[in-house]
Amino acid sequence: MPLFLDDDQSMLQDSAREFMKAEGSVSHFREFRDKNCKDGFSHGLWKQFAEMGFTGILVSEDDGGLGLGHVEAGVVLEQIGRNLTPSPFLTTAVAGVAALSHADAELKGQYLPGILSGDTVLGLAIDEKSKHRPDQIAMTAERSGNGFKLTGRKQFVIHGASADMLIVAARTSGSTGDADGLTLFAVPKDAANMDVNPVRLVDSAVAAHVKFDGVEVNADSVIGEVDQGGEVLGALLTAGRIGSASEMVGVGGGAMDITVDYLKERKQFGSPIGSFQALQHRAAHLYSEMEIAGAAVLKAGQLLDAGADNAALYVHVAKAKASKAANLAVREGVQMHGGVGMTDEYDIGLYMKRDRALSEFLGDANYHTNKVAELHGY
Amino acid sequence: MSDLEQFKTEIRSWLEENCPPEMRKPVRGDEDMCWGGRNFEFQSEAQKLWLERCAAKGYTVPDWPKEYGGAGMSPAETKIFRREMAKLGCRSPLSSFGIWMLGPALLKFGTEEQKVHYLNQIARGEIRWCQGYSEPGSGSDLVSLQTFGEEVSDPVGGDHWVVNGQKVWTSYADKADWIFCLVRTDKEDKYRGISFLLFDMETPGVSTKPIKLISGSSPFCETFFDDVKVPKDQIVGELNRGWDVAKYLLGHEREMISGGGLGDGSPSLGAKMTGAIGLNGLGMLDDQILRSELAQFDVDALAFRAMAEKFMDEMKAGKSHPAQPNMMKYAGTELNKQRHELVMSAGGSDALEWESEASRGGKKPREWLRTKANSIEGGTSEIMLNVISKRILELPDG
Numbered sequence: 001m002p003l004f005l006d007d008d009q010s011m012l013q014d015s016a017r018e019f020m021k022a023e024g025s026v027s028h029f030r031e032f033r034d035k036n037c038k039d040g041f042s043h044g045l046w047k048q049f050a051e052m053g054f055t056g057i058l059v060s061e062d063d064g065g066l067g068l069g070h071v072e073a074g075v076v077l078e079q080i081g082r083n084l085t086p087s088p089f090l091t092t093a094v095a096g097v098a099a100l101s102h103a104d105a106e107l108k109g110q111y112l113p114g115i116l117s118g119d120t121v122l123g124l125a126i127d128e129k130s131k132h133r134p135d136q137i138a139m140t141a142e143r144s145g146n147g148f149k150l151t152g153r154k155q156f157v158i159h160g161a162s163a164d165m166l167i168v169a170a171r172t173s174g175s176t177g178d179a180d181g182l183t184l185f186a187v188p189k190d191a192a193n194m195d196v197n198p199v200r201l202v203d204s205a206v207a208a209h210v211k212f213d214g215v216e217v218n219a220d221s222v223i224g225e226v227d228q229g230g231e232v233l234g235a236l237l238t239a240g241r242i243g244s245a246s247e248m249v250g251v252g253g254g255a256m257d258i259t260v261d262y263l264k265e266r267k268q269f270g271s272p273i274g275s276f277q278a279l280q281h282r283a284a285h286l287y288s289e290m291e292i293a294g295a296a297v298l299k300a301g302q303l304l305d306a307g308a309d310n311a312a313l314y315v316h317v318a319k320a321k322a323s324k325a326a327n328l329a330v331r332e333g334v335q336m337h338g339g340v341g342m343t344d345e346y347d348i349g350l351y352m353k354r355d356r357a358l359s360e361f362l363g364d365a366n367y368h369t370n371k372v373a374e375l376h377g378y
Numbered sequence: 379m380s381d382l383e384q385f386k387t388e389i390r391s392w393l394e395e396n397c398p399p400e401m402r403k404p405v406r407g408d409e410d411m412c413w414g415g416r417n418f419e420f421q422s423e424a425q426k427l428w429l430e431r432c433a434a435k436g437y438t439v440p441d442w443p444k445e446y447g448g449a450g451m452s453p454a455e456t457k458i459f460r461r462e463m464a465k466l467g468c469r470s471p472l473s474s475f476g477i478w479m480l481g482p483a484l485l486k487f488g489t490e491e492q493k494v495h496y497l498n499q500i501a502r503g504e505i506r507w508c509q510g511y512s513e514p515g516s517g518s519d520l521v522s523l524q525t526f527g528e529e530v531s532d533p534v535g536g537d538h539w540v541v542n543g544q545k546v547w548t549s550y551a552d553k554a555d556w557i558f559c560l561v562r563t564d565k566e567d568k569y570r571g572i573s574f575l576l577f578d579m580e581t582p583g584v585s586t587k588p589i590k591l592i593s594g595s596s597p598f599c600e601t602f603f604d605d606v607k608v609p610k611d612q613i614v615g616e617l618n619r620g621w622d623v624a625k626y627l628l629g630h631e632r633e634m635i636s637g638g639g640l641g642d643g644s645p646s647l648g649a650k651m652t653g654a655i656g657l658n659g660l661g662m663l664d665d666q667i668l669r670s671e672l673a674q675f676d677v678d679a680l681a682f683r684a685m686a687e688k689f690m691d692e693m694k695a696g697k698s699h700p701a702q703p704n705m706m707k708y709a710g711t712e713l714n715k716q717r718h719e720l721v722m723s724a725g726g727s728d729a730l731e732w733e734s735e736a737s738r739g740g741k742k743p744r745e746w747l748r749t750k751a752n753s754i755e756g757g758t759s760e761i762m763l764n765v766i767s768k769r770i771l772e773l774p775d776g
Contacts (some may be wrong), residue, residue, distance in 0.1 A: 002453070002454070002691035002694075003687045003691045003692075004691055004692050005685065068639075091772050104699075110408075112537055221514060258433065258607040264773065265774060272773075272774045274774055275773065275774040275775060275776040276774040276776065277776065279768035280764065280768075280771075281762065281763040281764075281767065283710075283767055283771055284705075284763040284764075285708075285763065285771060285774065287705065287709055287766055287771060288705045288709045290704060291685060292681045292709060295681065295685035295687070295688040295689075296680070296681035296684045296685070298684070298688065298690070299684035299687070300684075313645075313680070314684070316677075317677050317680045318681075319682075320677045321678070321681040323679075347480055349729050352702060367671070369673045370673060372646075372676050373648055373662075373663075373669060373672070373673035373676070376646035376648055376649040376676065377649055377652070377661070378646075378648045378651070378659065378661075378663045378669065378672070
């Protein structure tokens with residue numbers, strides 16, 4: 001398979017590009033930010049995502065979706081990144097669906113139709129501390145009657161307060177750090193003894209701190225098998241990581257493009273500042289880094305969709321490289337914009353904020369770089 | 379089984395039957411590679427056999443048309459062929475500037491006669507080529523070159539040019555049979571006054587002098603032309619339009635040099651350094667800072683490998699930006715320099731040994747020094763960045 005988008009994927013890219021530009025542009029993002037929307041995204045736009053078929057990309061055909069892959073999800077996410085489109089697509093239709101694909105028919109029937117129709121939003125309750133450490137999950141789920149009782153705290157649960165259901169990773173046996181003994185639960189939003197505290201983040205998204213104080217769930221809410229949640233969690237993390245890497249390729253690419261445009265417009269010393277070699281070389285270096293990051297992300301997506309052995313390695317490479325490259329793009333972007341880069345009026349600063357949040361989501365560049373070393377035995 | 383799977387099976391079994399075991403070991407350096415040419419001395423019978431077997435099948439240039447000595451493989455087939463070669467660890471049967479640089483230019487700009495004549499010779503490894511581009515006063519500003527070819531009409535001996543001047547940094551000029559050379563044929567027009575000529579290095583008036591480098595080796599020469607007679611049919615492309623050929627060829631040269639960014643194909647530099655550094659009780663490299671640098675390098679190298687694959691696939695499908703080889707060259711050479719900095723750092727004082735047996739004649743420090751030329755030869759990194767900013771980002775001229 002050649003390492004570029006095929007015809008169908010290119011068509012999807014065209015329609016995602018046009019759709020985000022028309023319906024989910026930066027001005028749409030500003031509108032929701034400025035009205036201090038409690039969800040941080042538009043439910044109307046989420047319905048439109050469903051009408052476009054985007055929410056069914058990773059849902060299997062048997063379950064009523066399109067049965068496509070991570071490359072296709074990435075194509076949409078890149079356009080989301082370019083436009084800073086606020087939506088629950090990454091958490092719900094990508095990472096959430098990847099976890100639900102391991103669920104039994106009943107649980108799927110409960111949530112997938114709502115995702116396909118753009119009515120349902122999911123939250124991912126994975127992290128317990130400020131840094132992503134999924135191998136250190138300490139939250140417990142004790143057997144209780146016909147179900148489980150969940151106790152512990154989660155944070156950085158994006159859309160946690162507006163989600164219809166939270167996917168919660170908790171320990172049902174063994175001790176912190178063990179590979180086995182994790183279980184994933186689908187916890188409905190109205191569960192008793194669950195305290196959801198939403199917080200606005202730097203990129204204007206809303207994430208929640210969630211406190212579980214003996215939250216009772218029945219056995220039907222287990223996603224996959226009890227104590228065997230590692231595999232389900234792995235699928236969720238992989239989808240979320242390659243997805244966020246794709247979105248960062250969009251964020252970095254968008255930041256680079258508006259910066260290059262600015263270099264052509266802005267005049268100082270009687271010339272466009274883009275004619276100065278000091279800036280040209282930095283812009284060209286940035287282009288090179290963004291191209292390489294894009295290739296790494298596409299490669300990882302293709303390997304994942306083909307079920308290749310080295311897909312896991314390339315997902316770490318993709319998230320690490322995309323984080324580094326997009327970070328360079330937004331830093332260079334603000335610097336090359338000069339003073340106006342510091343203003344809220346110009347968009348470049350919004351890209352910087354979005355990049356920071358995406359970088360942190362499901363493991364930053366350091367986390368994934370370390371994984372690359374571990375996978376190579378050093 | 380699909381056609382491509384069938385093809386893969388056939389290639390695999392052909393390679394297994396025909397690639398001698400000695401040719402499945404990694405090459406140790408330039409001197410270990412098969413360069414072909416009139417005066418080439420094969421290092422082993424296996425090396426000779428491997429070249430002959432591949433040449434007979436067109437496998438030295440698998441994607442060239444069959445009538446020019448290739449195997450006529452499609453892009454997808456070529457990709458499979460190279461992957462199968464890599465999987466079995468087969469050496470390239472022939473390393474050649476003819477294949478990497480001149481061939482593509484001839485395929486695009488050559489006459490049918492030139493293609494049949496020169497490409498077949500290149501594919502069989504019969505002629506070793508060198509490149510006459512840079513001059514003492516024309517490095518990054520290559521188009522200012524002064525080597526001059528004066529037109530002489532000669533009803534008896536045939537019309538020809540008489541070439542005078544000097545080239546520098548001519549790789550392996552002392553070992554090459556022929557040269558592809560940029561020669562000024564019009565002093566009035568800077569860009570449209572250069573012609574692309576081919577001639578035999580044994581022509582009277584051609585002489586070479588090796589240049590000793592900081593690595594201790596002498597892969598480059600100064601090359602002098604003193605009234606060198608070049609027949610009129612040995613021009614590629616039109617008179618005075620050699621710059622178009624030169625630029626096209628530079629794209630291929632840059633692509634070739636960028637290949638250094640891929641290293642020896644092993645998946646991890648960090649993993650290779652565990653022997654030199656050792657692991658601590660946690661199974662981590664016993665130098666936390668170096669471990670982190672190596673891990674970041676591995677991320678960059680694996681990402682670059684994906685880029686190289688994407689670039690090749692896009693180029694073969696005609697989807698690549700024409701200036702993209704400049705980006706590949708920039709990124710690949712900077713990466714390769716960094717690789718060797720890390721190898722030196724991990725090697726410690728062992729890596730300083732220049733002549734000992736243990737260091738195999740100072741392999742590490744010599745390679746490290748050699749890589750410093752990567753971001754200079756074939757266009758400096760700074761020139762690459764200039765080209766990217768002008769041709770890809772379309773930033774304005776100063």
